[in-house]
Every structure is written in C-alpha cells, then in structure tokens.
Amino acid sequence: xxxxxxxxxxxxxxxxxxxxxxxxxxxxxxxxxxxxxxxxxxxxxxxxxxxxxxxxxxxxxxxxxxxxxxxxxxxxxxxxxxxxxxxxxxxxxxxxxxxxxxxxxxxxxxxxxxxxxxxxxxxxxxxxxxxxxxxxxxxxxxxxxxxxxxxxxxxxxxxxxxxxxxxxxxxxxxxxxxxxxxxxxxxxxxxxxxxxxxxxxxxxxxxxxxxxxxxxxxxxxxxxxxxxxxxxxxxxxxxxxxxxxxxxxxxxxxxxxxxxxxxxxxxxxxxxxxxxxxxxxxxxxxxxxxxxxxxxxxxxxxxxxxxxxxxxxxxxxxxxxxxxxxxxxxxxxxxxxxxxxxxxxxxxxxxxxxxxxxxxxxxxxxxxxxxxxxxxx
Amino acid sequence: xxxxxxxxxxxxxxxxxxxxxxxxxxxxxxxxxxxxxxxxxxxxxxxxxxxxxxxxxxxxxxxxxxxxxxxxxxxxxxxxxxxxxxxxxxxxxxxxxxxxxxxxxxxxxxxxxxxxxxxxxxxxxxxxxxxxxxxxxxxxxxxxxxxxxxxxxxxxxxxxxxxxxxxxxxxxxxxxxxxxxxxxxxxxxxxxxxxxxxxxxxxxxxxxxxxxxxxxxxxxxxxxxxxxxxxxxxxxxxxxxxxxxxxxxxxxxxxxxxxxxxxxxxxxxxxxxxxxxxxxxxxxxxxxxxxxxxxxxxxxxxxxxxxxxxxxxxxxxxxxxxxxxxxxxxxxxxxxxxxxxxxxxxxxxxxxxxxxxxxxxxxxxxxxxxxxxxxxxxxxxxxxxxxxxxxxxxxxxxxxxxxxxxxxxxxxxxxxxxxxxxxxxxxxxxxxxxxxxxxxxxxxxxxxxxxxxxxxxxxxxxxxxxxxxx
Numbered sequence: 001x002x003x004x005x006x007x008x009x010x011x012x013x014x015x016x017x018x019x020x021x022x023x024x025x026x027x028x029x030x031x032x033x034x035x036x037x038x039x040x041x042x043x044x045x046x047x048x049x050x051x052x053x054x055x056x057x058x059x060x061x062x063x064x065x066x067x068x069x070x071x072x073x074x075x076x077x078x079x080x081x082x083x084x085x086x087x088x089x090x091x092x093x094x095x096x097x098x099x100x101x102x103x104x105x106x107x108x109x110x111x112x113x114x115x116x117x118x119x120x121x122x123x124x125x126x127x128x129x130x131x132x133x134x135x136x137x138x139x140x141x142x143x144x145x146x147x148x149x150x151x152x153x154x155x156x157x158x159x160x161x162x163x164x165x166x167x168x169x170x171x172x173x174x175x176x177x178x179x180x181x182x183x184x185x186x187x188x189x190x191x192x193x194x195x196x197x198x199x200x201x202x203x204x205x206x207x208x209x210x211x212x213x214x215x216x217x218x219x220x221x222x223x224x225x226x227x228x229x230x231x232x233x234x235x236x237x238x239x240x241x242x243x244x245x246x247x248x249x250x251x252x253x254x255x256x257x258x259x260x261x262x263x264x265x266x267x268x269x270x271x272x273x274x275x276x277x278x279x280x281x282x283x284x285x286x287x288x289x290x291x292x293x294x295x296x297x298x299x300x301x302x303x304x305x306x307x308x309x310x311x312x313x314x315x316x317x318x319x320x321x322x323x324x325x326x327x328x329x330x331x332x333x334x335x336x337x338x339x340x341x342x343x344x345x346x347x348x349x350x351x352x353x354x355x356x357x358x359x360x361x362x363x364x365x366x367x368x369x370x371x372x373x374x375x376x377x
Numbered sequence: 378x379x380x381x382x383x384x385x386x387x388x389x390x391x392x393x394x395x396x397x398x399x400x401x402x403x404x405x406x407x408x409x410x411x412x413x414x415x416x417x418x419x420x421x422x423x424x425x426x427x428x429x430x431x432x433x434x435x436x437x438x439x440x441x442x443x444x445x446x447x448x449x450x451x452x453x454x455x456x457x458x459x460x461x462x463x464x465x466x467x468x469x470x471x472x473x474x475x476x477x478x479x480x481x482x483x484x485x486x487x488x489x490x491x492x493x494x495x496x497x498x499x500x501x502x503x504x505x506x507x508x509x510x511x512x513x514x515x516x517x518x519x520x521x522x523x524x525x526x527x528x529x530x531x532x533x534x535x536x537x538x539x540x541x542x543x544x545x546x547x548x549x550x551x552x553x554x555x556x557x558x559x560x561x562x563x564x565x566x567x568x569x570x571x572x573x574x575x576x577x578x579x580x581x582x583x584x585x586x587x588x589x590x591x592x593x594x595x596x597x598x599x600x601x602x603x604x605x606x607x608x609x610x611x612x613x614x615x616x617x618x619x620x621x622x623x624x625x626x627x628x629x630x631x632x633x634x635x636x637x638x639x640x641x642x643x644x645x646x647x648x649x650x651x652x653x654x655x656x657x658x659x660x661x662x663x664x665x666x667x668x669x670x671x672x673x674x675x676x677x678x679x680x681x682x683x684x685x686x687x688x689x690x691x692x693x694x695x696x697x698x699x700x701x702x703x704x705x706x707x708x709x710x711x712x713x714x715x716x717x718x719x720x721x722x723x724x725x726x727x728x729x730x731x732x733x734x735x736x737x738x739x740x741x742x743x744x745x746x747x748x749x750x751x752x753x754x755x756x757x758x759x760x761x762x763x764x765x766x767x768x769x770x771x772x773x774x775x776x777x778x779x780x781x782x783x784x785x786x787x788x789x790x791x792x793x794x795x796x797x798x799x800x801x802x803x804x805x806x807x808x809x810x811x812x813x814x815x816x817x818x819x820x821x822x823x824x825x826x827x828x829x830x831x832x833x834x835x836x837x838x839x840x841x842x843x844x845x846x847x
Binding site (some may be wrong): 008019029072074078093100110272 | 418498557569632634644704708714782
C-alpha cells in the first residue's frame, strides 16, 4: 500500500475486472443483436418472407426522442416492461410481454429510466393511439387526467383565439376552452410517443397474454367461441381471465363489480327488473356495446331476447365507474363464458380502445339503447 | 517546530482550499434552490410550468449534477488537498495552476448546467451535462489530481494510512470510471441496452467510488485527530478498503432487476451488494467503536458531531441498501421514489454531513478565523432534522409507492400516485429547511474566509491578495 505504483495498479485492476464484465462482456453478449422475425423456423433461422422486428422508427419519431430526452421525461417515466417474475407490469396493461434487449437496438439513445412517478411508456403508443389525446395531454395533462402529476408543456404550443382545422380544443377544470396549435417540436414528441410499442413477438419472448394481434391473425380460430377452442382444457390465460372476472362479478367491496346483486349469481336476472345475462343477445353480441355500458352504465327501455326492460344500471363498479380496463375485460369475458354462454374473450386493449373513442363523454352519463344503436350506424 | 511546519502547510493551501470551499458553498445553494423547485413541482405541476427551462425533468437532473459535481467535486478537492498535504507533512504544490484548473472546473459545470436547462442533456446517468464540456472537466480534474499526487509523493513518511488510501483511490477512480463510460457511451457508443447498463454502472459507481471513499477517508482522518486516540481495530481498515475496491464496482447494477438485459447482470449486482456487508461492517466498527469510547467529546466538538452523524448514516444507508437489493424487495421498490432516498442518503446524509464537519475543522486552521459556535450548531440541527425528515418521507413514500404500484387493479394517477402526494409535500418542506440550513453554512464559510468583505475591496494588504502576489 505504500508504493504508489502498486497501489494504483490494485485500484486500476479492481475496476478493470468489473469493466471486463459489464462493458466488454455485455457488449460481446448482446451488443450486436439484429432484428429478427417473430418466430424462427425449425432450424433456428429467420424465415425468408417474414417481417423483421423491431421495425425502424420514422425520422419524425427519432427527432421526438430528442425532445423527450431534452425535457427530462425519463425522470418520471420508464420504458421497460419487466419480466413477469419481477413485477406486475404486464398485468397492469403496460405491455403484452416483457421487454427484451432486442427491442432497443434501433434507438440511438436508450431511455430505460429508473423511476416510475408516471406509468411505463414502453407501449404508450398502443394504449393512447389517439393524436388529439396525446397533444392535449402534452399541453396540459390535467385536462384529460384530472389528478395527473405529469408536467404541462404549454411552451410547445401556440394558443390562438379561434378554433380551426389545425387546432385542438383543451378544456380545463373551470370549463374554459383553449385552442392550441402544436409546434413542430410537439408534433415530433407526439410522433415519438406514438412510435413506442412492442406489439410484436420475438423468438426469445412471446406475448404473455393473448392480445389483439393474435386475435386478428387467428381470426378464424378465435371467432369461434373462446371456450369451444378447447372445451376440456381452456388456455391458461383464458382460465385466469374467467376466474378473475367471476371474482369481480361476485365481489361487493371496493374494486368489485357487484353485478351478482342485480343479475343474480345464476346470471338469470330478476323478471321485469334486471335483465338476464345467461343467453342474453347483448352479452353474446357486439363487444363494443358491452364495453360502453360497462364503463358508463345503461338506462331507459331496452330489449333483451325480445323481452322489454326499463330500468337503470348505474356505471358498474364500486365506486361507480371505477372498473379498470383489465377488470372490464375480465368480467365481460366471464359473463360471455359462463351459464352456458360461450363467446370470444375481451382484452384490456379492446376496452382501452373503446374508452379512448368515447372519452369526451361526461362521467356517469349512462347510455340509452337508442343512443347505442345510433352510434353503431 | 511541528506547530510551525503545520502552519506553513496550511498557508500554502489557504488560497486553493478557500477557493474550493467557497465555490462548493455556492453550488450547494444552487442545488438547494433547484431541489426546492423540483420538489414543489411534484406537489403542484403548474408551479412555474410555463418556463421551459424549468421543466421538472431538467431541474431534477440539473440539481443532481450541481450537487455531485459542483458541491461534491469542489469539496472533494478542498478536503483531499488539505488532508493529503497534512498527512504528507509537505507543502502543497502548483497552487496557481490548481487554482486555475479549479476555475475551469467551475466554469465548465456552470456551462454544463445551463446546457441541461437549455435542453442539451445527454441520457447517461450522472453524465447528463452536454458532451462538449466533459473534456474541460476531465482535464481540469486531472491537473488538480496530478498536483495532489505530487504532494503525496513528496511525503516525509513513506508509510501510508487509511485516509490516504481512500482519498487517493477516489482521486484515481473518477478519471478511470469516466474514461470507461465516456468511451462506451460517446466515443464508440454501445448499441441498445448495453448503453443503459454502462450508464447506470457509471452513475452508481460514481457515488460508491468517488464520493464515498472521500467521506470515509475524511472520517478516518478526523476521528482520531480530534479525539486524540487511535482508530479502534485499525488492522481491519485495510480489509475494508480492498473489499470496497473489489465489490463496489460490481454491486451497483442491481437496479436492472427484471429489465431488458441478460439476467446475470442484475444477479451479480445483487450478490455483490449483499457481500458489501463486510466493508460496511468494518468501517462502522472502526468509526463507531472509536467514537463511542469518548462520546462526550464527540458531542462537544461540532465537526466531529457532523462526521459521526455522517458515518452513522453511512452504516444505516448501506445496510438499507443491501436489504433493498434483495430481489424480493427490489421488485417492489425498484422504480419507486426510494431511489431518491438512496441518493439523498448517500450524498446528503453521509457524504455532505462529513464534508460539513471537515470544512468546520479545516477552515479555522487555515484562515485563523473561528466560526461562531451558535451558527454551526444551528446548521447542524437544521441539517440533521431536515435530512431525517427528507429521508423518512422518501423511505415511507417509496415503500407505499412500490407496494401500490404492484397492485395492477389500482388506477395509476388517482390511486397510486395520489397516495404518495403527502410525502411529496413533506419533501418540499424538508428542502425548505435544508435550504436555510445550507444558507447558514455558506454564510459561516464565507465569513470565515472573508471576515470583513468591505476591507477586502478597499485594503490591498488583505491576506488573500498578498497570497496571489507571493
């Protein structure tokens, strides 16, 4: 320790060994990954006609990542869906599968982040596909998510007096409208956010839950009633969803759906008062309609299997209207697959898509049958 | 004779040490202000929201950099210069050049922070200041380090002791860490998440291998110096030192648990973090069993009170760090505001508190001006109180944050984040308290350096001026 040279050598070596592992080793192991197809053929090769993922990002989005970096968004947002063993990121609906190293190979700056004051953004482009929503959120997050802590960025927008084709209208909690025109920087940033999605599988990582992608791909298979696909043993994700849905259906505590008190545990309803769910043409029919009434409730005259009902279903959930996308997906999947019902599953992605589509609607504003059929057309 | 030579050494250091301490103080205030702004933005997102250069992300990052490089860097120079010269019983070398390099260092940080606020930050942890300023930082650092090593080489006694190992290793580790990271991130940038591994490794190692050894070295110096007794079980220190050297570079990457990197990376980090128990135990045995032999003296000496607060905090923070790196716990708290707990615990509760103690020890010796006891004591109590509140809020808030985030059914904004809002309010308050505390520190320091600011401008015979011409 007394000889400075030997001492420095020791100091140097102690760091050098770690450097070998974390820098040289890590680089050799996963520093030169290349894009890949979703699955490999039986020889472990990429099939010649397949698309390669991750797809390259557009120039606009690439520039947007610089804005994201410059504004320090990663001090509150991560961009990594953790392994299933490490956390509940997938359950929370932040991704269809955990992120893997290959997902990031096109990014000049990898913005993984290490703090989640805001939600993970690795798949925000799937959750919030709507440009208008993203712009309003960027301008003033509180205009779309009332309690948001996400910082407003009004400096990326120009405010004008008149609404026009180029403006978005932002309403604050005092009900004042403002008309904003996005700057080029705002457009880049929003384009970047939209580009964030890991909605493809990779040979090393498959989807954890069955998602829309798969449903589209295997449309024929899945348009069959989900429970018919394999009567005796349901796929485990479906079994899980049904079990969780049943729990919500039967739960009379915060976070539950309370459905059984009106529609009965048997799903038969009460004659003249509460319509049945078992065999109901609503339940087995259009998913979008089901999702809508699960978010906002239903009132006025309706017809279920030819029988007329005229009653009120407040937005389901305790407190009313509080069911999350995943919960709605689960409870709907459950009612579509019990009491002899069998129809395809509902995913949280479908719920969030519908939710976005109707998000301007005032809270607690229950649907009427007339309104629902008008929207359908 | 001995008395005399110490005075000569102190005199040779007066200018440079005063410069570094004074600038460190200013950075501390800048960091305090930025810390308050970012904390306030978490309780009210509309606070100053129309100023782009004060966006939360920018302020938060600028704060960390001002704290680590501005306050940390300058105070490391001051403490290392002084302790190394004193232990070598040799006069400091190259003071004009060191002063000049120090000036460049501070100028570069100023530009670096302005760069961050102006939107030019890099994504690399603790290397966020724009790429252009790093060569200046690196060169000025190397110059200062070079002259400290020259002083060390001219020491009278060829045997070295614990404070010297820690201070010199930190001096050498920083440039090595920097070169490795800079090469892998900017010169031949690695692709994909290798980047994140490297940047996270740098960010955490910086605290473990740059700030931590300085504070430990300072504690190894000042505890025996003030108590007038040898470090208890001193023979363990060498073991503790090499344990840190071997384990710390590995133990820092457990933050990637479950992330998009190969599993061995966080796994090694976890194992090594647990092994860190040994060096932590050694340091705390050395410090505390010595200090508790004469606890009343510790209590009565303000510098030592600061230092022991720091070492206790080190022990606590490191054990807590070990617990939070266990995979079962890490998966809950990994992305929560517990990260702010770790940062502030290490950098404020441990490093800064020890530095405060050192500065109060050094300044009177080299300037000959005593610092009022009441002012020091006020600084101690507000700092201790502020830090404890801050850390408790981050700790409890972080646990709440982590546990709620693991409930997939809870809505993010209205359930998870709104339940930690009260903790954000507490941290805001704590930063106000700490801000006042730091203001008192800086006033104490500046008053010791320039007791009569008006005389400084009017009187050409002022000590500081005559130093320059000497």
